[in-house]
Each structure stands twice: as structure tokens, then as C-alpha cells.
Amino acid sequence: MRFLLDDExxxxxxxxxxxxxxxxTPSVVRSWGAGDHTPGxxxxxxxxxxxxxxxxxxxxxxxxxPLPVELAVAFVELGRHAVPGPLAETVxxxxxxxxxxxxKRFLPGLAxxxxxxxxxxxxxxxxxxxxxxLLLTVGDGELRLAEGHGAVRASPDPARRFxxxxxxxxxxxxxxxxxxxxxxxxxxTAAQALGVGLALxxxxxxxxxxxxxxxxxxxxxxxxxxxxxxVRIALEFARPxxxxxxxxxxxxxVAAAKVAAGEAAYLAARTALQSHGAIGYTAExxxxxxxxxxRALRTAWGTPAECRALVLGEERALVHAEERAxxxxxxxxxxx
Amino acid sequence: xxxxxxxADEAFRAxxxxxxxAHVPARPLPSLETADGFAAHRxxxxxxxxxxxxxxxxxxxxxxxxxxxxxxxxxxxxYYAAGAPGRVxxxxxxxxxxxxxxxGTDEQRARVLPPMARGEVVWAQAWSEPDAGSDLxxxxxxxxxxxxxWLLSGQKTWSSRAAxxxxxxxxxxxxPDTEKPHQGLTYLMFDLRAPxxxxxxxxxxxxxxxxxxxxxxxxxxxxxxxxGEPGQGxxxxxxxxxxxxxxxLRSPGRFLASADRLAAxxxxxxxxxxxxxxxxxxLIGARAHQLFxxxxxxxxxxGEPLGPESSMNKVFWSxxxxxLHETALDVLxxxxxxxxxxxxxRGTPGMAREDGQEAAREEDAWDEGYVFALAGPLYAGxxxxxxxxxxxxxxxxxxxxx
Numbered sequence: 001m002r003f004l005l006d007d008e009x010x011x012x013x014x015x016x017x018x019x020x021x022x023x024x025t026p027s028v029v030r031s032w033g034a035g036d037h038t039p040g041x042x043x044x045x046x047x048x049x050x051x052x053x054x055x056x057x058x059x060x061x062x063x064x065x066p067l068p069v070e071l072a073v074a075f076v077e078l079g080r081h082a083v084p085g086p087l088a089e090t091v092x093x094x095x096x097x098x099x100x101x102x103x104k105r106f107l108p109g110l111a112x113x114x115x116x117x118x119x120x121x122x123x124x125x126x127x128x129x130x131x132x133x134l135l136l137t138v139g140d141g142e143l144r145l146a147e148g149h150g151a152v153r154a155s156p157d158p159a160r161r162f163x164x165x166x167x168x169x170x171x172x173x174x175x176x177x178x179x180x181x182x183x184x185x186x187x188x189t190a191a192q193a194l195g196v197g198l199a200l201x202x203x204x205x206x207x208x209x210x211x212x213x214x215x216x217x218x219x220x221x222x223x224x225x226x227x228x229x230x231v232r233i234a235l236e237f238a239r240p241x242x243x244x245x246x247x248x249x250x251x252x253x254v255a256a257a258k259v260a261a262g263e264a265a266y267l268a269a270r271t272a273l274q275s276h277g278a279i280g281y282t283a284e285x286x287x288x289x290x291x292x293x294x295r296a297l298r299t300a301w302g303t304p305a306e307c308r309a310l311v312l313g314e315e316r317a318l319v320h321a322e323e324r325a326x327x328x329x330x331x332x333x334x335x336x
Numbered sequence: 337x338x339x340x341x342x343x344a345d346e347a348f349r350a351x352x353x354x355x356x357x358a359h360v361p362a363r364p365l366p367s368l369e370t371a372d373g374f375a376a377h378r379x380x381x382x383x384x385x386x387x388x389x390x391x392x393x394x395x396x397x398x399x400x401x402x403x404x405x406x407x408x409x410x411x412x413x414x415y416y417a418a419g420a421p422g423r424v425x426x427x428x429x430x431x432x433x434x435x436x437x438x439x440g441t442d443e444q445r446a447r448v449l450p451p452m453a454r455g456e457v458v459w460a461q462a463w464s465e466p467d468a469g470s471d472l473x474x475x476x477x478x479x480x481x482x483x484x485x486w487l488l489s490g491q492k493t494w495s496s497r498a499a500x501x502x503x504x505x506x507x508x509x510x511x512p513d514t515e516k517p518h519q520g521l522t523y524l525m526f527d528l529r530a531p532x533x534x535x536x537x538x539x540x541x542x543x544x545x546x547x548x549x550x551x552x553x554x555x556x557x558x559x560x561x562x563x564g565e566p567g568q569g570x571x572x573x574x575x576x577x578x579x580x581x582x583x584x585l586r587s588p589g590r591f592l593a594s595a596d597r598l599a600a601x602x603x604x605x606x607x608x609x610x611x612x613x614x615x616x617x618x619l620i621g622a623r624a625h626q627l628f629x630x631x632x633x634x635x636x637x638x639g640e641p642l643g644p645e646s647s648m649n650k651v652f653w654s655x656x657x658x659x660l661h662e663t664a665l666d667v668l669x670x671x672x673x674x675x676x677x678x679x680x681x682r683g684t685p686g687m688a689r690e691d692g693q694e695a696a697r698e699e700d701a702w703d704e705g706y707v708f709a710l711a712g713p714l715y716a717g718x719x720x721x722x723x724x725x726x727x728x729x730x731x732x733x734x735x736x737x738x
Contacts, residue, residue: 001342001406002634003630003631004337005337006337201731209732216736217734219733220736221736228727229722229724229726232731239628240624240627240630241624243337243627247337247338247339248339256619308612308616311620
């Protein structure tokens, strides 16, 4: 047993981190939230060139996957830089499109980054429906290609907007098994949340080190330090759950990773806001982009309660969660 | 990156499991913090040692099996999954032995370790003093030079196991005039029954004498019971403190077993919906601790020092242990008719259950586990001290006033 990332996996993380640092993601996020997807598409293509989306697509269809550990490595970095877009949804779509039938034709485009995919349970809102070139719905075991969507709605994370896909459309597959898609998207979301939390902690540590009150850095006060220490603990105990789940892909392990990473990121967000004070409560300050994301990812692809039920192996909850979780869920997923 | 077990690992686990199946007492031993229980636990240490299971990570020469860190973790998982008793030799095995391996002499190792492994000599720690708790370097107990050894005087307190143990180890001030408080300290081993030693047991929260005060009045200790160089005690104690905080004092196996037992308790007593999330959190936390420790152990095996990560581990397991036991007590209370006026009044006379004895024993074990867990955030360096270490050494935040 060697439960550590290998050199290649670490180098992959570093290269993505460098790519995203250079990409000025905060301005990409702000454009995306304003409905201008152009900078986001450019970034999406660069991530595809770096091999991110190919990790979710089988080799036979232009990918190199599925490689859950590498996918988790990548999604930690996507989260760290608050990259916008239907990232976990594209991963879920890649799993669903491997079903027998006409669905497979979209896979090479997903791997190459030419197609951004999103999906939702039939009758629910889909994340970034207006940005996606491939809009899918799932219901009664049927995977359909939706043609168009209704008006776009905002959510508490300005960069996550939702549209209701049309109910009809080409039948791509029937009798689809949702579990692998939900598992892959849930793991990706957990990894993304972990990255969001790590970035929030780093930003906050830097801030409390330079912000002075009473003549000393506020980061020298135990009341501040101890909260940040707790964030570090929560994140560092979520991290091995994420990578352990990537190795087993057992539903209970993935659910456990989702709970731990989602809660750790949310703790990081609450602590970051408190430690920054009022400046952290402004939309103008970039911290807000990560704060909003931490809140959204906490319930995306399985609420904490649903995931805890899965950890306990509660069967009724399992069916319920699998049905519900085939979508991003942020409280606006049902039509009004 | 993998979590694979080799065939040799599986064979080792199977051998441990088979031995434990054949030897673990069918009924839990009486509490370790009672005279009878202490004797029973001491006998269990001897039984473990007879088949070389008491100190698997030690060299064979001292009664071990030369197991590496990962195999030791595997043994601990099997040990606690089998419901085996708590380890009365823990203080010696987890704290003193690493100091002797790193800083002791061959003579000391040959003399001290085998009887420790067999439970013939049970060790207590003697770190804290009335005015030196979190600020351990403020300790004042003295070691004064005398012919062939040292005379120890002063008062130690909160000494776990000291009420029934044989010997103790701790730090003593051997030079009074140093510039800094952590200089001039010497690491010494002494006999709790030597002339000049008075042990006064202290009842912990449930009244059981889990720890004690130790009064020392010119207690003679020969030079051969000094660990490392005189005056270097602080460095020696700190070099093994990471063991206590992190990797070896509380292994993941213990918490995995507790979490599984909690889940079984919850399922067996009506799946109370109000505690469901917390039961799941126990399973999640135990798995997180296991995987965190695997990763930490892998890094240590590749040559990284134990480091301040031990502080994260200590805060995590100590608070996790309390949460798990709180949940268990709430599950028991809810299962005992939470919707009537007697809700939570488990153990009330007249509320005898059909499976009385077994259930009562199980409940006693959760009760004692809860009291035991409450001490976790206090010992081995309080969690506040650990959070300071995490904030300053891992996060790089500025030092402030303590």
C-alpha cells in the first residue's frame, strides 16, 4: 500500500494550478455569471488540452479514462481556482453517454472540450443550460437530448445559473444505470469542494497575517488562529476520504467524501468570512466567488443528509438519493 | 496511489485474527481503573506477550515481530475489531519505549523492555505538576546529584495509571539556574514503591482512580535510570511527544471498531431518526482517521519527520471520540422509551429488559468509554496547545501571547 499521490499525479496538479493561476479565474467567473461565456469557453478548451475532460471519457471514445484519482486531482485544482461551468455535470454526462446506442457520438467532443454538457432529472433545472452545447435529461431510465431550455434563473452563487430543459428530445438511451454517473459527479464535486476550502484557508491565512488591529496582526490572536486550525483539520481529514473514494468508487465511500469535503469547505467559508470582517461580505472582493461556491457545492450532487444516509447503507434513502442526485441541486431545481 | 493489501499483509491479518478469535475474553474485563480490572488487564498483557502479540512493532529481541508502521496499523484494526481489551501497558509501550529506542542504552532496553512487553512492569507517566500543565517546562520537581545517581523531590500529578502501576517516567529539573525553563531537565525512570514515594490516587469524573498524585521526597534513582544525557530531557520528551499525539497512542483501529459498534447499536435499537446523521458522522470520521493515518504513515516511511501533523491527528481523534460516545449515549436513551416521562432514564429500577445482563454490560461499556473519551482533549497536550501548534507551524500564523 502506498496511499500517497505519485510524482506524475502531483505534477499534473501543479501544472493545472499554474495554468489556472495564469488564467485570472476571478474575472472569468464574473463574466460567466454575467452571461458572457466567452472567457469561460477559452478556459474550458485549455483545460481540455491539459487532459482534464478526457479523464472522464473511455479510451475507445477519445478519452483516457475513467481515471477517478486523476479526476479528483484535477477537480481539487478546479475548485481551488473557482473555475465556473457545469464541470461535475460534464463528468456525469460522460458516464451516461457510454450507454449502448446513439449516445456515444458525443463522447469524443466531451473529451476534446468542444462540447460542454449539462444535465438534470426530467422536470428539474439544469446548471448552466445556456452555456452547454449538450443538454441532457434523465427520467424513467431514459436519457434524452433536450432541445433548448426556458428562461435562465439566478442562484445564490452568481456564477451558477439554471435553466429548465425542454422535456422532449431525441432518446439517447433507455434503461440507463444512473449510479456510475452520480458516483463520478459526486466525487468530482467533493474534490472541487475540497479545493474551494483549501483556497479559502490560504486566502484567509494571508489576510489575517497582514491585517492589523490593536497594533498586531489579527492572526496572532488565539480566537482567530484556533478557528483556522480547525479549518485546516477539517480539510486535511476530508482529503484522504476524497482520494480513498476515488480508489474504491464504492457509493458509501463517495458519499462519505462528499459529506466531509462539503462540510469542510463550508466551515472554511464561514471562517473566511468571519476572519475577513466586513470586506469579506462584499460582492466586489473576490473572496465572495469562493464563499458562494462553497455554499453551492455543499448540496450539489447529494445533500449532506442524503449522503449520510448512503454511508449508513439505508436502502430507501439510496433510491431516493440516486433519483434526486442526478442534478446539481441548489434549491432552484424544481420549476416554480 | 493505492490501498492494496499484499498477500503477506492478508496472511498477517489472518494470523492475528485467528489468534484473537481464540483468545479474546468472551466478556469484557472489569474496568482497567479498578484493582481487579488492573490485575485482569495485566494478565491479558502476559497472554498477548506469550504469543508475541503485545508489541508487534518492536524488534523480535524484545518480544516483538519487527512489524512496520502499516502492519502495526493493520494489527490494531484486527485487535479492536475483535473486541479485545484496552491496553494497560499503553503508557510504557507508546511513550517510554520510543524514547528508549531513540535515546536509551542497550542495557536499558534489555532490562526495561521485555518486562514491559509482558505486563510484568506497568508504567505510569509523570509529566504534569500542580503548576506545570500546558506549560510543562514550568515544572519544579528536582533531581539532585548524589553518589551513583540522583535524589528526586517534588510533586507530580494527573499521572495516568499511577494508582496501580509499578514504575513511572518523567522530567525533573537537574539544573536550577538555566536561562530558559526547558533547559536543565533530565528524563528519569523511577520505582513507584521506592522509599520516599507516596502515591495518592485521584478519582476521575466517575470516581474511579484513573490517575494519581505522586509525592517524591529524596527518592534515590541510580544513574542507569537516566534516559539520554542529563539536561537533555526536554528534547528527548518532545522527540517522542508526536507518538503520543498522533500516530501510536490512539490508532484508527480503535475508532473504526467503536464506530461500527455504534452503527450496530443504532440499527439494533430502532434506528432513531434524530441520531442518524451523527451515527453516519461516526462512520465517516473513523474512515477519515484511518485514511489520514495511512497517508501520514506512508510519508513517515518515506523519511518525513512525524511533524506537526500529529497535532491535527490528536485534536481530531480526541474530539471525534467524545462525539461518538455522546451519540451512543443518546441512542441508548432514545431506545429506552424516549417518548414517555421516563425518556432517557435507562438503568432505572423497574425498567429491567429481557436481555438484561448483556444489555447492561454493553451500556456500562459505553458509559465508561464516554468518561474515558472526555479526557482526550486534556491529555497529551491540551487541544488548545495543539491548535496553537497547527496555526503557527502549519499555517505560519504569527506567534501571539499564550
